Amino acid sequence: LNIAIDVSGTTADGLFLGWAPRPAKVTLSNIPAGSGPISVELSNSGSKGSLLFTGDRTVRGTSSLILTVEPGVAEGAFFVAGEFGFPSAAKDDAAITASVIAANPPVEVTQPLTVRVRKNANKMTAQEVDRFLFALAQVNDQGRGPFQAIRDMHRTSPALVQAHTSQTFGGAHFLPWHRAYLLDLERHLQSFDKTVFLPYWKFDEPAPGVFKPSFMGSTDNSGQVNLADTNPLIAWRTEGGRGIIRFATFNERTESPLDLQMVFAQSDVLNFGGTGREYAGLTHRNNGIERLSHNGAHGSFEFDLGDPATAPRDPIFFLLHCNVDRLWAHWQWLWNRSNKTGVSTYPLQGKSPQPDNVGRLTLDTMWPWDGVVNGQRPSTVPRAGLPDSPTHAAPGPAPAVASMIDYQGKLDPTDDLGFDYDDVPFWN
Amino acid sequence: MREKQYRKKWLTKVKEAKVAAVESAQSELRNADTRGVKANATQAKAIDKARTTLNQTKSPKTVAGALHAVRMATLFDRDQPIDARKATLQIGMLPIGESKSVTLRVLKLIGDPKQPEELRLAALQNFRAATFAMRSTAEWRPTYLETLREIVRKERNAVADRALHTLAQEKDGWALEVLQSGLREPKEAKVSQLRAIQYLSAEDHGNHFDVLRGLARKNRSQKVRQEAIRGLASDPQSRDLLLEILQNRRESPAIRQAALLSLRIIDPDAYQQQAASIIEDEGESESLRAAYITTMRLEGHSADSSYSQAVQKVQNESSSKLLQKAAKLYLPPEAMER
Numbered sequence: 001l002n003i004a005i006d007v008s009g010t011t012a013d014g015l016f017l018g019w020a021p022r023p024a025k026v027t028l029s030n031i032p033a034g035s036g037p038i039s040v041e042l043s044n045s046g047s048k049g050s051l052l053f054t055g056d057r058t059v060r061g062t063s064s065l066i067l068t069v070e071p072g073v074a075e076g077a078f079f080v081a082g083e084f085g086f087p088s089a090a091k092d093d094a095a096i097t098a099s100v101i102a103a104n105p106p107v108e109v110t111q112p113l114t115v116r117v118r119k120n121a122n123k124m125t126a127q128e129v130d131r132f133l134f135a136l137a138q139v140n141d142q143g144r145g146p147f148q149a150i151r152d153m154h155r156t157s158p159a160l161v162q163a164h165t166s167q168t169f170g171g172a173h174f175l176p177w178h179r180a181y182l183l184d185l186e187r188h189l190q191s192f193d194k195t196v197f198l199p200y201w202k203f204d205e206p207a208p209g210v211f212k213p214s215f216m217g218s219t220d221n222s223g224q225v226n227l228a229d230t231n232p233l234i235a236w237r238t239e240g241g242r243g244i245i246r247f248a249t250f251n252e253r254t255e256s257p258l259d260l261q262m263v264f265a266q267s268d269v270l271n272f273g274g275t276g277r278e279y280a281g282l283t284h285r286n287n288g289i290e291r292l293s294h295n296g297a298h299g300s301f302e303f304d305l306g307d308p309a310t311a312p313r314d315p316i317f318f319l320l321h322c323n324v325d326r327l328w329a330h331w332q333w334l335w336n337r338s339n340k341t342g343v344s345t346y347p348l349q350g351k352s353p354q355p356d357n358v359g360r361l362t363l364d365t366m367w368p369w370d371g372v373v374n375g376q377r378p379s380t381v382p383r384a385g386l387p388d389s390p391t392h393a394a395p396g397p398a399p400a401v402a403s404m405i406d407y408q409g410k411l412d413p414t415d416d417l418g419f420d421y422d423d424v425p426f427w428n
Numbered sequence: 429m430r431e432k433q434y435r436k437k438w439l440t441k442v443k444e445a446k447v448a449a450v451e452s453a454q455s456e457l458r459n460a461d462t463r464g465v466k467a468n469a470t471q472a473k474a475i476d477k478a479r480t481t482l483n484q485t486k487s488p489k490t491v492a493g494a495l496h497a498v499r500m501a502t503l504f505d506r507d508q509p510i511d512a513r514k515a516t517l518q519i520g521m522l523p524i525g526e527s528k529s530v531t532l533r534v535l536k537l538i539g540d541p542k543q544p545e546e547l548r549l550a551a552l553q554n555f556r557a558a559t560f561a562m563r564s565t566a567e568w569r570p571t572y573l574e575t576l577r578e579i580v581r582k583e584r585n586a587v588a589d590r591a592l593h594t595l596a597q598e599k600d601g602w603a604l605e606v607l608q609s610g611l612r613e614p615k616e617a618k619v620s621q622l623r624a625i626q627y628l629s630a631e632d633h634g635n636h637f638d639v640l641r642g643l644a645r646k647n648r649s650q651k652v653r654q655e656a657i658r659g660l661a662s663d664p665q666s667r668d669l670l671l672e673i674l675q676n677r678r679e680s681p682a683i684r685q686a687a688l689l690s691l692r693i694i695d696p697d698a699y700q701q702q703a704a705s706i707i708e709d710e711g712e713s714e715s716l717r718a719a720y721i722t723t724m725r726l727e728g729h730s731a732d733s734s735y736s737q738a739v740q741k742v743q744n745e746s747s748s749k750l751l752q753k754a755a756k757l758y759l760p761p762e763a764m765e766r
Contacts, residue, residue, distance in 0.1 A: 235723050240629065262519050334442070
């Protein structure tokens with residue numbers, strides 16, 4: 001009797017999953033003739049990352065599960081997910097063990113895997129930080145690599161400012177556009193190193209672990225960023241070969257933008273949307289997340305981060321935006337806002353008339369990934385096509401606004417974008 | 429923590445945050461010194477009404493008008509403590525950028541040299557944050573830019589420095605010219621050389637490479653030299669100068685590292701030619717050797733390349749913790765798994 005485990009999304013580089021359950025199966029072979037139903041126990045056998053198993057992806061899993069495999073079928077299906085609160089710290093430090101109950105001799109197999117989620121940058125291990133920085137420096141490639149297009153997607157040259165910001169800022173689409181933008185970068189990072197995730201800078205808490213020479217660098221009022229000689233970001237360059245210029249107006253060791261009242265605390269942001277918990281309130285132009293969290297986080301710095309055209313020159317920019325996205329994800333989870341056809345989840349339903357395709361309605365595809373430059377759009381596209389993933393089909397090369405909403409595939413597993421946040425669960 | 433407990437924890441937190449927001453608004457209304465609005469009977473009446481309404485409605489939004497009046501009164505009342513005035517500029521307190529009248533009044537405050545410098549700086553910072561990526565700026569943008577230019581023309585202080593930086597980020601032609609002139613004629617400079625180089629880098633370095641080369645060669649400030657050397661990374665004509673600085677052991681490691689990184693962009697071959705010899709040279713600066721190893725790591729050399737062998741030698745022979753760390757990162761045991 002032999003046993004094998006097959007988890008959907010396994011690649012030559014290994015298997016990576018988050019909190020969202022992934023379909024899997026155990027397969028038995030060489031089953032002795034005349035055998036009755038065979039019981040197989042799934043158990044969590046990793047050293048650090050922890051897993052849950054369930055037969056129904058809408059029901060929270062458990063750390064062990066018994067499957068009954070009919071000899072005629074020889075397969076038992078299940079779902080596996082990372083256990084919330086117990087992500088991996090290194091590649092393959094989580095594992096599934098499947099063993100045939102009461103088999104003599106023992107029949108079992110172990111499948112190592114990695115519970116990869118986006119983590120709080122302030123709490124990352126030195127190894128996680130180094131892998132991230134190394135991948136980021138490779139994407140940057142002195143300003144010439146894939147980073148160039150990523151930077152240009154966000155820059156607002158005076159000629160394009162009106163059209164560009166209409167695609168990216170100032171309304172309901174601000175959150176889904178930036179979710180796709182971050183996914184674009186993260187997939188580039190993962191093309192260099194599958195273990196890498198995009199971390200977030202939780203800007204309503206001090207983050208001394210982020211603003212230090214071995215990570216994003218420390219600053220003084222000179223504007224120059226102090227980076228360790230072993231930090232790959234010493235080679236970070238953007239236009240004209242310039243490096244990072246930054247000055248934080250808060251004390252990087254002991255304060256955050258919240259101390260300057262430049263941003264709202266997470267618990268306040270989660271209250272956005274009024275009693276109806278409406279997305280329209282979350283993204284209200286005067287009292288929403290864009291203005292009260294995002295803008296103030298940018299405005300807590302002098303130099304590059306203070307202006308949308310120059311902000312991507314500073315790599316902390318991506319960690320800042322990742323936190324804005326995390327706040328949306330947390331809001332979605334807390335108030336059950338995953339239904340992409342619900343107006344409370346996203347009010348601008350439908351498709352805008354062609355050729356405008358402003359990229360705001362749920363069925364609109366988004367600039368620049370769809371390559372469309374007509375109507376109200378900028379006249380150029382830095383790069384079309386969102387990078388694909390070896391493990392997740394969504395959202396495709398030309399993502400629509402709606403494809404960014406149910407990012408965990410809670411209601412439709414095919415919408416799973418393949419990322420999670422360490423503090424935003426899948427199950428309720 | 430299980431998801432259900434976690435949810436309960438956050439529901440409690442957001443409930444507490446809501447109560448705190450109401451209490452904060454109550455406190456703001458109760459404690460506000462409204463002398464500044466007493467001349468406006470309608471506003472004063474609204475504030476008095478709001479003070480009682482808020483207790484009943486439990487939603488600060490219902491008294492938004494009164495809160496707005498209180499904040500505007502506080503911000504523009506010179507008799508109020510500076511901290512109270514600055515507090516009204518915190519994010520989300522006033523509709524800066526949204527309301528034309530509020531926006532123009534705040535701009536007037538920023539441009540008023542009689543107002544406290546600390547308040548003007550806070551107002552400019554918060555103005556920029558509030559209007560980040562704002563689209564509908566036609567109503568106030570010309571006034572905004574002209575206010576900043578006027579500050580730069582007439583003042584020499586932190587507000588003028590910040591105003592010039594803001595204009596440079598806005599790619600204001602006049603401001604860029606002022607910065608370039610200042611670099612060429614230091615006596616006329618509005619800001620320090622370091623700041624001028626940094627502010628100009630919002631744009632490509634364009635036509636002032638000659639000035640940067642001069643600053644890179646000689647300047648009392650190491651930071652100015654570093655910034656100038658970084659600025660030369662897009663000037664192929666500076667290749668020889670950068671190589672000279674890199675090879676000059678009398679220069680500080682920080683200056684040489686800046687030259688190394690700019691040379692890597694302008695002339696990758698010249699950069700690589702120096703690599704193995706500097707990495708292996710025990711008489712060289714540890715800092716520079718470590719930086720070289722770090723950047724060579726990004727080049728992705730095969731294990732049997734001369735560079736990799738040089739790093740291997742460092743790992744085997746050096747007692748320096750810094751070099752050991754750089755070499756370990758260059759040659760990670762799991763490198764082949766990536």
